[in-house]
Amino acid sequence: MAGQARVAAILGPTNTGKTHYAIERMLGYRTGMIGLPLRLLAREVYDKIVAARGPSVVALVTGEERIVPPRAQYWVCTVEAMPEGMGCDFVGVDEIQLCADPERGHVFTDRLLRMRGLHETLFMGSDTMRGPISELVERCEFVRRERMSQLTYTGSKKISRLQPRTAIVGFSVENVYAIAELLRRQKGGAAVVMGALSPRTRNAQVDLYQNGEVDYLVATDAIGMGLNLDINHVAFSSLSKFDGRRMRPLMPNELAQIAGRAGRGMSNGTFGVTGEASPLHEEVADAICNHRFTPLRKLNWRSADLRFGSIDTLVASLEAAPTDERLVKAREADDLQALKALGQVAEVIARASDPKSVQLLWDVCRIPDFRGISHSEHAGLLEVIYGHLHERGRIPDDFLARQVNRIDRTDGDIDTLSKRLAYIRTWTYVAQRKGWVHDESHWRDQTRAVEDRLSDALHERLTQRFVDRRTSVLLRRLKQKEALLAEVNDQGEVTVEGEFVGRLEGFRFRQDKDATGQEAKTLKSASLQALAPHFHLRADRFYNAPDTEMDFTEQGGLMWGDQAVGKLAAGDDPLKPRIVAFVDDEAGAEVAQKVERRLQHFIDRKIASLFEPLINLQKDETLTGLARGFAFRMVEGMGVLPRADVAEDVKALDQDARGLLRKHGIRFGQFTIFMPLLLKPAPTRLRLVLWSLSKGADVFPEAPPPGLVTVPNPKGTPAEHHTVSGYRAAGERAIRIDMLERLADLLRGQDSRSGFEANPDMLSITGLTLDQFADLMEGLGYKAEKGDREKVRPVDAVIPEADAATPDAGTEETPVMDAAAEAAPGATVDPVPTESEAQIADDGQSAMTETPVEAPAEEPVATNSETEIDPGAAPDEALAGPELEVFYTFTWRGNRPNRQGNRDGNRQRRDGGKPQGDRPRGKGGKPKGKGKVRDTGPKTFASKPPKKEKAIDPDNPFAAALMGLKDKD
Secondary structure, eight states: OOTTOEEEEEEOOSSSOHHHHHHHHHHTSSSEEEEESOHHHHHHHHHHHHHHHOGGGEEEEOSSOEEOOTTOOEEEEEGGGOOSSOOOSEEEESOGGGGGOTTTHHHHHHHHHHOOOSSEEEEEEOGGGHHHHHHHSTTEEEEEOOOSSOEEEEEEOOGGGOOSSEEEEOSSHHHHHHHHHHHHHHHSBOEEEOTTSOHHHHHHHHHHHHTTSOSEEEEOGGGGSSOOOOOSEEEESOSEEEOSSSEEEOOHHHHHHHHTTSSOTTOOEEEEEOTTOOOOOHHHHHHHHHTOOOOOOOEEEOOOOOOOSSHHHHHHHHTOOOSSTTEEEOOOOHHHHHHHHHTTOHHHHHHOOSHHHHHHHHHHHTSOOOSOSOHHHHHHHHHHHHHHHHHHSSOOHHHHHHHHHHHOOOOSOHHHHHHHHHHHHHHHHHHHSTTSSSSHHHHHHHHHHHHHHHHHHHHHHHHHHHBOHHHHHHHHHHHTTOOOOEEEOTTOEEEETTEEEEEEETBEEEEOSOOOHHHHHHHHHHHHHHHHHHHHHHHHHHHTSOGGGEEEOTTSEEEETTEEEEEEEEEEETTEEEEEEOBOGGGOHHHHHHHHHHHHHHHHHHHHHHTHHHHHHHHOTTOOHHHHHHHHHHHHTTTEEEGGGGHHHHHHOOHHHHHHHHHTTOEEOSSEEEOGGGGSHHHHHHHHHHHHHHHTOSSOOOOOOTTBSEEEOOTTOOHHHHHHHTEEEETTEEEEHHHHHHHHHHHTTSOTTTOBOOOHHHHHHHTOOHHHHHHHHHHTTEEEEEEEEEOOOOTTOOOOHHHHOOOOTTSOOOOOBOHHHHHSTTOOOOOOOOHHHHHHHHTTOOTTTOOOOOOOOOOOOOOOOTTOOOTTSOHHHHHTOOOEEEEEEEEEOOOOOOTTSOOOOOOOOTTSOSOOOOOOBOGGGOBTTTTOOOOOSOOOSSSOOOOOOOOOOTTSHHHHHHHHHHHHO
């Protein structure tokens, strides 16, 4: 070095322009070299110099990147990668205070002691280095630079209250991710900067912050090393860090290095704490604000005089103690640990038998542990690399290709991509070493391309996870006070300024995010404001929509397609419910009134259509007296009335009044007075909703499935629920009221005192198994006695397959529809009784009071004896004995309460016999069948007696005319 060479230390706090000053001084010389503490910062300075002088004269040398043009004049390097012996006119080392760093300090100390420029050498760093530099570097000139702006401590703040353009500092990956996730939910997102990121990913994340897409930056202490960003405030989320060996508190000068990123140029900055970090002590805060710190006394050092005679000799030279008391021996670094580990491997010891092999081993050991898995894993990888280099002189292409191809994948989450980036950095470092691979340029390009792809994928994942572009874009436009452009597609998806913000469900906006706090309110307000014209357009389209596009739900909701637009509410009249429209307040009163009017028109027309018979009954002015009162009760019951509830009213009606009521479709059944047209599925569904509204029910009962004759009767179901549904509870099931009347007509011809069995017609009407039918009959007041007997078959008779299947207790319960329902799915056939059936029902006849006429004796049927073996039967079947069948005998046992505790309402005899009704009477006014001998023997399905002719009631005027005609014959 020439005697006139200048050596200077440019010292001062952050934001003093030290690095900028060094770059200007270097460009004033023909050649120069500058060493920087981070690969990220080296890339930033390289780009700046390339912009000033062009890429043909600027070289970039880091552990993983090497760009060296043939006519390179200016070298930008990381401190570890600074080449020696270049003879540059200018040499600069930035952040020289890292000489005291326990992990990397010995490298900076070596540059301080040994690296010099031919004409000028600059050391840039903190003022705490003044003492050691003055003692270790002769004729060093000191230049003090003051901060260009003020730095102020603001204390502790919650993350939700931090101002925009804030950098939040964490000291672990988990902490950084957690804070970024919180900022995404509350502030729209954050950029993430960590030392482990590649320059490409880091630059992309910084661009998110710099161009204003996000207002917050979450970073590790990597931002403390010269990254120039527009930061107004720095908030520490923690005051301690893991230094590779232990958790330790951060020193005031380390805090100042990071806090100094706040403020840029002449703009003042602030710093403070957030999250779980405790407030700074007053002395520490004052020291940071005024840049007064304890001077450094000792620097970390490791010998640069290495001897490669053997592995042990090399280790001994690396562990040599310093001779200067101002230097302290550096702790064991990763490269020395790897050397010691490989020095225990027999194969490595055998290979490292000469100085050249030992030096190669040391070069391999200096490969950084980018993966950070464990020391043993890292040593194992180095052993493989050293074996290839020592044996072949190069790393085989096929081996390197396998390693790179395995990493070249962009799928996976943030952690997966980060690990792949760490792995590729190892092979990028290997490819940069001269002479380690066959085609250096190919593998440098290959590993760089893989790193770039992984970097882009990682940036994309980070942005997806930690940036809510919708919120950030909209908030930025709101700050600019510009009108927002909203659009709604056919699916109701709402976009504002091209960003999806939610859905328009009917006339209510549903925000599609979990934003909280003031940002969520602002976002919703902006969205609704932009949607105002769309509400009016949608209201016009809804008002002109046909009724077929609307419907009501079983819980009283009103739907337009698949979107809820309102609900029904109880009105003064059960048949005139009120409308509650679902419309956001921001849509305006005009839109709400238009939606409400259209829904009112829809439900009024629906009620008029489905309840037309009931409304006509209500408007008929020809009904007077008792008939009009009964019509009122019918309207009040919405077309269904249990006969027990109106028994006295029915008894008081004369034939003329009944005739007028029948003209409106009212049927006077044994159990229920009802209008068959209102038992159809659609009127039943609406009746349940209107009835529930009138009763003020919180949960409305659901309508039974269309077409089912019987439905389950769960315990605790109120009887009125079945009645409004058009069913009557009996035992474990409830039977539809029109089919119950049909069943009553069949039971009228049975002997309920001596007992009878169910015939196929009864089972067919109800669609039940024999056991289920027995339970139903018990629910209606009958006693069911179970028995079994030998199944009777005619001799040589072939039983048809359909007749062979006899319902029994083991048959699986299957809902059976009546024949009409099967013919037209979803429809309910109105039972139309014959004239005699209707007349008997209307006159109050009870299905349980008819005394049957004695049936003619059945002719004996020839059967096989118990010992006779049917020659046509299979051997096993013949030996098994006679086949048995299960049957039930039903007898009337009085008025038994059903499962809900209500009685069937039929009149009873004083002696507790079966219900009494107006039975047909014979001559002399005595009931028919009195004193007749009954056949009490068992009945079977094998031979059914002929159907008897119904007796003619002499009290009926139509029957009297019929008897007159017969007498003439």
